[in-house]
Amino acid sequence: MKSAIVKKAEQLYQAGNVQEALHYYASCLWNGEENSTDPLATWLRDEHLVDKAGEETVCGFIATILFTIDRCEPPLREHLWSLCHSTFDRITSCRDRHETTDRYVVECNLYRHQHEPQKALDIILEGLARGGTTSRYTFAGLTYLDLEKEEEAERYIALGLKSDPGNAAAYNDLGDYYFRKRRWQKAGECYYKVLEAGDYNDCSWAEPSWIFCCFMADASPYELERLVVYAAADIHNERAQKLCQIAAFELLIPNIDYLDSSSESIVNAARSMREQNNTSGVVHCATTCQESASGINAARLAIEQICGHACSFSITASRMQEPPLDQTLDAEGIILWNYADPSAPTAAVPKPSEYVRNLAGQLAATDFSLKAWYEAARDYAAKLSEKQYHELYGVMVYPPDQTDTQFYAEDWLLRVQFASVCILSQISLHEIDKICKGQLDWPIIPAFTLAAWLASQDCAYTQWAGQLLDLVQSRISRNNYCFFEYAFACAARLLPGQTQEYYARMWQWRQSLAELP
Numbered sequence: 001m002k003s004a005i006v007k008k009a010e011q012l013y014q015a016g017n018v019q020e021a022l023h024y025y026a027s028c029l030w031n032g033e034e035n036s037t038d039p040l041a042t043w044l045r046d047e048h049l050v051d052k053a054g055e056e057t058v059c060g061f062i063a064t065i066l067f068t069i070d071r072c073e074p075p076l077r078e079h080l081w082s083l084c085h086s087t088f089d090r091i092t093s094c095r096d097r098h099e100t101t102d103r104y105v106v107e108c109n110l111y112r113h114q115h116e117p118q119k120a121l122d123i124i125l126e127g128l129a130r131g132g133t134t135s136r137y138t139f140a141g142l143t144y145l146d147l148e149k150e151e152e153a154e155r156y157i158a159l160g161l162k163s164d165p166g167n168a169a170a171y172n173d174l175g176d177y178y179f180r181k182r183r184w185q186k187a188g189e190c191y192y193k194v195l196e197a198g199d200y201n202d203c204s205w206a207e208p209s210w211i212f213c214c215f216m217a218d219a220s221p222y223e224l225e226r227l228v229v230y231a232a233a234d235i236h237n238e239r240a241q242k243l244c245q246i247a248a249f250e251l252l253i254p255n256i257d258y259l260d261s262s263s264e265s266i267v268n269a270a271r272s273m274r275e276q277n278n279t280s281g282v283v284h285c286a287t288t289c290q291e292s293a294s295g296i297n298a299a300r301l302a303i304e305q306i307c308g309h310a311c312s313f314s315i316t317a318s319r320m321q322e323p324p325l326d327q328t329l330d331a332e333g334i335i336l337w338n339y340a341d342p343s344a345p346t347a348a349v350p351k352p353s354e355y356v357r358n359l360a361g362q363l364a365a366t367d368f369s370l371k372a373w374y375e376a377a378r379d380y381a382a383k384l385s386e387k388q389y390h391e392l393y394g395v396m397v398y399p400p401d402q403t404d405t406q407f408y409a410e411d412w413l414l415r416v417q418f419a420s421v422c423i424l425s426q427i428s429l430h431e432i433d434k435i436c437k438g439q440l441d442w443p444i445i446p447a448f449t450l451a452a453w454l455a456s457q458d459c460a461y462t463q464w465a466g467q468l469l470d471l472v473q474s475r476i477s478r479n480n481y482c483f484f485e486y487a488f489a490c491a492a493r494l495l496p497g498q499t500q501e502y503y504a505r506m507w508q509w510r511q512s513l514a515e516l517p
Contacts (some may be wrong), residue, residue, distance in 0.1 A: 002036070003034060005036075006039060006120035008024065009025035017445060018057075019054065020463045023057070025039060025058075027459025029064065029065060030068075040213055041105040044080065044084060044086070044087055046183070050087065050090050056095065058091070059094075059102070060106075062088075062110065063100055063105075063109065069081065069084075075431070081113075084110055086273040088110075096131045102127065103134060108120045108124040108139050111123060112143060120143045121140070132163065133163070134163040134164040134167060137156050138160035141155070141158075141159075145173065150177075153174060157171060157183055164228065166194050166198070166199065166317035171190045171206070172209075175188075175190030175191040175213075176209075180516070181515060182216075182511065182514050182516055184511065187213050188214060191206040194206035198415060204234070208230050208243050211243075216225075217508070217511075218508065219507040227240070227243060231243070244255055254487065254490045255449045258368060261369050261411055262442075263482055264295040265516075267295055267410050269285050271410070273303060273304050274302070279308070281311040282311065283312070284313075284316070285314075285316070287316070287317050288317075289319055289321060291315060292325065294414075294441050296344070296345065298409065298413045299410065300313045305405070316343070317342065325440050326342075331435070332437055334435050334443075335364050335439035336349055336396060337439060347398070349394045349396075349397055354393070360423065361399070361400035364418070365415075368418075371453075374425065374453075377419070377425065378426045380419075380423045381427050384423075389437060392423055392424050396442075399416040400416065413442075414442060418446040420443075432447045432450060440475055440481075440484070445487040446470075449487060451465040452465050452492060452494040462495065462496055469492050482513050486510060
């Protein structure tokens, strides 16, 4: 049964008041007063719609209903998009307008809603060839953003602001683009452009966003307090409330408050297989540099988990890592892997007993926090004899099976290694030294993280932890191993007694490594 709104809109249309019908119905859809799309197909099929309502009204109507069309079921959505394009084809002449009802802007936006950015760009550039308007510049910039062409996007958005200095709304979009990529300085600069323009509606998004970016630059308590005060003063500002939540999460410390996941390319390749449901079981990866042994092991375990059986897996690295991954600092350093083939390391430790594997697995399966695991590890260590201690290194290479596959295999391996390091540390902190002096591999991450955390809890550990962190930092490549660098930056920021510049530098290092390409 038709609603009163639909009936009134159709009556207006049939009575010849087409402009009023389009304005009324589009407004009701936009404000959420009406959900029915019944009249859309009928009106858009009308070959005389443009003559009846005028080009500007029709463009404004299509601009308004795009979000309504997005919510339709796919067949209807595709049909309505097609009718919109047919309507544009019937527009033989149009006026240049600075507003978003401009014919070229609306059709560009239509293609953007269809996720066809190249066609959107072609249309808006066609409009710009006719003449530059604020909205055409702006949407050219937004479309270049869709295509991830940053320089062109910035240039056209700047031209839009120059054309209308009071309209900086597009800089919110540009800021959001850099925000998603965690490029805080660039994002902050964009949001500040909006604040300079002074449009209240746009500033309600830009101001908390700018404050958040200032906070992310150096983790200043002052900026965080400003954000919290802003959110408290405007409880209806959803953006400010959301940013407070994000800031609270950012203050959590990976590998202390929650376990971070590997960002190594080979592990990401395995994750892509899972996302694509690729179960072929034959995998070859080529990488730009040598991967860590645990990274290779994690990828192999993940692929076997995805496929449900043993798989053929090989990796080729174009160059080796410097310093070499097979080297230890001295004879005391732990050796977990043999590197006869640098791209296919084999275990240098024997497979541990099921008892020791399962013991580490029990701790690894519990909810993670480093404090809880470290304290619980004391009881696990007490269940091992002195002859069994060394088997915990075997667990780092041969992780126990999961009882319910709660975790992805690549994440399970890291959890098991963290659990094993916690248990070893309760046997003797000297085990942490041996791991950090050993081969550069995943286990050094829980080792130096635990050392830094212990120092943050008790200053008596500060000198020991600081020496370990200096040792580890000298070994981590700044060119290839972002996973190790990121974990190090997080852990190093825990070290007590350092300068504010040191803590800011560690925070900024962490943020730079988390930036998305």
